[in-house]
Amino acid sequence: MNTKEGYLKFNCVWEDASFDFPDNLFETINPWRNKLHEKGLVGCNSEGIGYGNVSIKTSDGRFIITGTATGHKKTLSKNDYALITGYNISENRVFCTGRTRASAETMSHAAVYESNGTITSVIHIHQLQLWNNLKGVLPTTDAAIEYGTPQMAFEIMRLFKETGVSRQGIFVMGGHEEGIISFGKNLDEAGKVILEYFKSLGK
Numbered sequence: 001m002n003t004k005e006g007y008l009k010f011n012c013v014w015e016d017a018s019f020d021f022p023d024n025l026f027e028t029i030n031p032w033r034n035k036l037h038e039k040g041l042v043g044c045n046s047e048g049i050g051y052g053n054v055s056i057k058t059s060d061g062r063f064i065i066t067g068t069a070t071g072h073k074k075t076l077s078k079n080d081y082a083l084i085t086g087y088n089i090s091e092n093r094v095f096c097t098g099r100t101r102a103s104a105e106t107m108s109h110a111a112v113y114e115s116n117g118t119i120t121s122v123i124h125i126h127q128l129q130l131w132n133n134l135k136g137v138l139p140t141t142d143a144a145i146e147y148g149t150p151q152m153a154f155e156i157m158r159l160f161k162e163t164g165v166s167r168q169g170i171f172v173m174g175g176h177e178e179g180i181i182s183f184g185k186n187l188d189e190a191g192k193v194i195l196e197y198f199k200s201l202g203k
């Protein structure tokens with residue numbers, strides 16, 4: 001049992017099997033993921049730990065997300081994605097199918113989809129300079145709340161209720177260093193908001 005109060009270990013119920021991944025969705029999500037990887041916004045750090053993930057909603061309301069431990073790969077195939085078939089935020093439990101398991105940050109994506117039914121795409125990136133610049137300027141989750149906890153998911157839902165985040169399409173994860181999330185009615189919208197801020201750094 002973790003000693004941190006209210007902390008529940010992320011629990012991924014994984015079915016190691018391929019799933020039906022429509023070509024049009026793959027051809028939408030994959031170029032964006034590769035572009036974000038090229039810019040270092042999704043990738044893996046010097047310790048080999050992957051960061052950042054991209055997801056897209058399916059026509060039946062579930063979502064497909066980049067798999068865990070894919071950050072080191074320059075380009076991905078369909079096998080590097082997982083279909084989220086269900087989740088329980090309070091129990092910090094995710095059900096997924098794929099040849100790779102879903103990331104511990106899946107719940108943050110789920111919280112965004114839960115908060116606004118018009119959102120079809122979510123991007124989570126890591127960028128220290130942007131995080132420092134935008135923390136407290138854009139809607140920001142409470143710094144005391146760590147990623148991968150049910151509290152983070154509830155905190156994201158609070159932002160949607162209490163701030164203009166739906167309009168802005170982007171927020172900062174205050175308790176997750178470097179972590180920023182954007183979203184949109186489509187993936188281009190979610191990607192563009194990130195790239196515009198990234199460009200503002202002169203990158």
Ligand SMILES: [Zn+2]
Nearest residue numbers: 051052105179
């Ligand atoms: Zn992260």
